[in-house]
Amino acid sequence: MRVLVVGSGGREHAIARKFAQSEKVDKVFICPGNVGMTEEKLKTVAISELDSQSLAGFAKKEEIDLTFVGPETALMNGIVDVFLEEGLRIFGPRADAAQIEGSKSFAKSIMKKYGVPTADYESFLDLEEALNYVEKKGAPIVIKADGLAAGKGVTVAMDLETAREALRDIFQMTEAKAVVEEYLEGEEFSLFSLVHKGKIYPLPIAQDHKRAFDGDQGPNTGGMGAYAPVPHIPESIVQEALERIVEPTIAGLRAENKSFTGVLYAGLIWTAQGVKTIEFNARFGDPETQVVLETIRSDFAENIIDILEGREPQLMWNTDEITLGVVVANQGYPNTSTGSVALPDLSGLNCFYAGVVERNGQLFSSGGRVYMATETGTDIRSVQKALYTKLDSLDNEGMFYRTDIGNKGV
Incomplete structure (x- = not known):
């Protein structure tokens, strides 16, 4: 097999390396990749992750058997739609299903409609209305930019001035829209599921560290570290998350004619009232991918092909490490x-x-x-x-x- 991984960061390095470990894979191309990806079987090619047509042309020319998309920007840009129209095999959601990440207000509307537990929220197109709502609710409170923000569009405001500043920053952008959420207390964890045609295959959970500095201090980042699995989150809680959050979300997207294929990332929090949803992503998270894929012991390339072709994947991971x-x-x-x-x-x-x-x-x-x-x-x-x-x-x-x-x- 010849595999194409789209993206350039640490997440894509981990995905490419996992594919390269398969005896069935001869070559893994990464577009555009980076200069650190130098292992055997890996080859970087300078095509932008946002140039869907050129990527599809490359996949045809190189007779790529499977394309796997890393970044959310490529998914929202419609790369999967382009590849499927060209008859190419690709693992990822179409642009309309990728809205589960691309628009926080869309994600919230899906959760509300299909009974998925999440924080109370309101969406705002007007800064003054948002500021008035925050004043009424008080702090702590969570402020989110509605669109893609590379994992950094969330402010957990412990005081009102921080909340006001976050809202002003959001509304300086064009076509600004903000989502304001209640602050949830609890233990956060990340759950990745491989999804196709309504079937869901969960992977080991991970715990990400979003704040920049020790003790969860400083601004939110794209992630400063992670570990997997998470020993203090019981299996019963993971099952609750699958049954109350992941399954109804996937079913809801299908009911809305936005059927999801790819990796659904559920950012979750275990509260005193049960598991609730912080956010969804339409792809693997970074840096959780680097630790989750290290636990996988099965042939990941074979697993993905099996899922796409309707066979039960023989997913295996190391539970002792x-x-x-x-x-x-x-x-x-x-x-x-x-x-x-x-x-x-x-x-x-x-x-x-x-x-x-x-x-x-x-x-x-x-x-x-x-x-x-x-x-x-x-x-x-x-x-x-x-x-x-x-x-x-x-x-x-x-x-x-x-x-x-x-x-x-x-």
Whole structure:
């Protein structure tokens, strides 16, 4: 098989590497990829993830057997629609189904209509109305930009001034729309499901760390680290999430003629009132993908083909081990990052590369999240210690990372 992975970050590096581990896969192309993706079987090709027509042409020319889409921007841009019209096999939702991520108000309307538990909310097209609503409700409160925001369009405002500032920032954008939600207390976790024609195949759950700094302080980011599975979330809670959240959402999308194929990401919170939905994404999350895929022991390429062809996939994962990953980012992330810095020798780490460029054979950061390192073992404490010992021994000057990833699991 020849596989095409669309995207350029650490998530796509992890997906491409997982496909490359299959004995049935000869070559994995990544468009556009990045210069850190240099393993055997992997080949980057400089075609933008948003150039759907060129990607489809490339898939035809290279006789690609399966295309897997990483980023939400490509999905909302209609890449799946283009590929299906060309008779190409692709795993991901059409643009109308990808609205479950692309429009928070659409996602909320689906949840409301089909009885999916989530936070109370209101949508606003007018800044003054939104500000008045926030004043009435008080803090803490959650402010979300309605459209795509690369995981950073959410402000958990613990005071009213932070909420006001977040709303003003949103309404400075063109075609601005804000969703204001009640603040939920509880334990957050991420549940990925592989979906096709109403059938749902869940993967091990993960826990992401969104805030920039230790102790869940600082601004929201695209994710500073994750681990999977999550030992303190019981299986009964995962089952509740599947039955009350994932299944009715997929059924609801089908009922709305927006049938979903691909990866449905459910960002969930286990509250005193049960499991509730924080958000949906229409693709694998970053950085959870890097740790979840490390747990998979079955042939992932075969699993995806089986799902698309209507066969039961033989999904298998390691239940005895835990994988923990730490993101290393440029100083200043998620706001304006500092300048490009040279990466240390990372040969002793299991790495997935994101924001990197190459100069004279040396990798440099290119801003934002730079790389993610993972470690796998049977005990989360020993895994933490082993990974942080390696990271702390490196010269990561000009970059930073959280030092408490996985603490809730401990």
